[in-house]
Amino acid sequence: DTAVSQTPKYLVTQMGNDKSIKCEQNLGHDTMYWYKQDSKKFLKIMFSYNNKELIINETVPNRFSPKSPDKAHLNLHINSLELGDSAVYFCASSLGLAGMDQQFFGPGTRLTVL
């Protein structure tokens, strides 16, 4: 009964391809996030959705498009992959937007662009 799950866990692809990462949470949370962890382990938020509405969009190239079909899912689609997109992508969820609401992280997806 995984709380926040991501698929796939590993993704290896060629430059220029389009790929998607799926995220699902079974915690009944209203808010979901995508984070990127680069090769130096630095974690930075990319997007946040609350009740399927985009709340945070952090200067991310528009090749990245999040999609939230319902509150339990937040998928990340990446077009025209570049070498610099190689990273670990984490999905997370929280009850709401309040700072006190703990964010629960998924296991991460390691994306390697060749």
Added chain:
Amino acid sequence: AQTVTQSQPEMSVQEAETVTLSCTYDTSENNYYLFWYKQPPSRQMILVIRQEAYKQQNATENRFSVNFQKAAKSFSLKISDSQLGDTAMYFCAFIGGGSNYKLTFGKGTLLTVNP
């Protein structure tokens, strides 16, 4: 904008000893929340401990405790009786209590517990 600084890229400690990881932050907000997350080699992000800025009492979770100095904007993590399983990257993180919903992370400290 908020910033979180972890000045120790790497630290090591002997099993059963105590170690303190440093974190400072910068914010103009009065109400906010601070966190320490642990990321072991499995790469799972695990919440270790949380502190609410308006609470003066330092948070404690078993062997983990914090020293929260609001005026100095300092939030250090103390791990007592270190165990081999504590070996991980530790991230300090900040989130505002107002309309800034972003969790901002420090660059992390790699802690190695030696047998």
